[in-house]
Amino acid sequence: GQQVMQIPQYQHVQEGEDFTTYCNSSTTLSNIQWYKQRPGGHPVFLIQLVKSGEVKKQKRLTFQFGEAKKNSSLHITATQTTDVGTYFCADLLRGTASKLTFGTGTRLQVTL
Amino acid sequence: KAGVTQTPRYLIKTRGQQVTLSCSPISGHRSVSWYQQTPGQGLQFLFEYFSETQRNKGNFPGRFSGRQFSNSRSEMNVSTLELGDSALYLCASSLSRPGGVYEQYFGPGTRLTVT
Numbered sequence: 122g123q124q125v126m127q128i129p130q131y132q133h134v135q136e137g138e139d140f141t142t143y144c145n146s147s148t149t150l151s152n153i154q155w156y157k158q159r160p161g162g163h164p165v166f167l168i169q170l171v172k173s174g175e176v177k178k179q180k181r182l183t184f185q186f187g188e189a190k191k192n193s194s195l196h197i198t199a200t201q202t203t204d205v206g207t208y209f210c211a212d213l214l215r216g217t218a219s220k221l222t223f224g225t226g227t228r229l230q231v232t233l
Numbered sequence: 234k235a236g237v238t239q240t241p242r243y244l245i246k247t248r249g250q251q252v253t254l255s256c257s258p259i260s261g262h263r264s265v266s267w268y269q270q271t272p273g274q275g276l277q278f279l280f281e282y283f284s285e286t287q288r289n290k291g292n293f294p295g296r297f298s299g300r301q302f303s304n305s306r307s308e309m310n311v312s313t314l315e316l317g318d319s320a321l322y323l324c325a326s327s328l329s330r331p332g333g334v335y336e337q338y339f340g341p342g343t344r345l346t347v348t
Binding site: 152166219222 | 265266276277291325330334335336340342343
């Protein structure tokens with residue numbers, strides 16, 4: 122079956138440093154979604170990318186969908202302690218039914 | 234609007250028992266999906282319900298089942314519990330938005346511990 126891997130598994134940065142997580146799929150991605158899960162919390166939807174090569178920005182977060190639709194990335198500029206959490210990418214398969222295949226996640230720790 | 238609610242929040246069961254978890258979606262959302270989250274396997278899709286019908290199912294044994302009621306509330310049941318079923322069970326309700334965005338709203342989850 123489809124495997125969606127994220128690297129790195131864990132990253133520890135100082136506040137103000139940049140952070141990037143990469144999402145790679147064994148098969149072509151349909152639509153890519155990104156979620157953030159705070160420690161002890163539940164996943165919260167961040168964004169959905171649909172088109173090959175698409176780039177979207179949300180304040181300090183930049184999301185990119187690969188040209189071949191087999192990878193995606195999330196870049197955070199100048200991290201803050203509020204960015205702490207685990208970031209998941211997920212492949213959204215839509216049709217008559219919906220199914221999210223989540224990536225393995227990247228845990229981000231930010232210290233002052 | 235109230236968010237997705239799940240009950241109970243915490244549950245401890247013994248191997249061999251069965252358990253029923255409940256999920257109330259956001260008002261107006263007709264699609265409800267269930268996920269299992271464990272440290273080892275991550276977030277895995279269990280099933281999706283829409284208008285009381287199971288539309289999609291993940292790769293879980295038949296011990297895992299679910300249903301959806303006419304008010305969109307959903308339950309999932311796990312029979313003959315095994316130690317490996319210990320996990321956070323998350324429910325998500327969904328609504329299609331303009332532009333094809335399909336945002337899933339997750340509930341706080343039910344933490345199930347099997348001893």
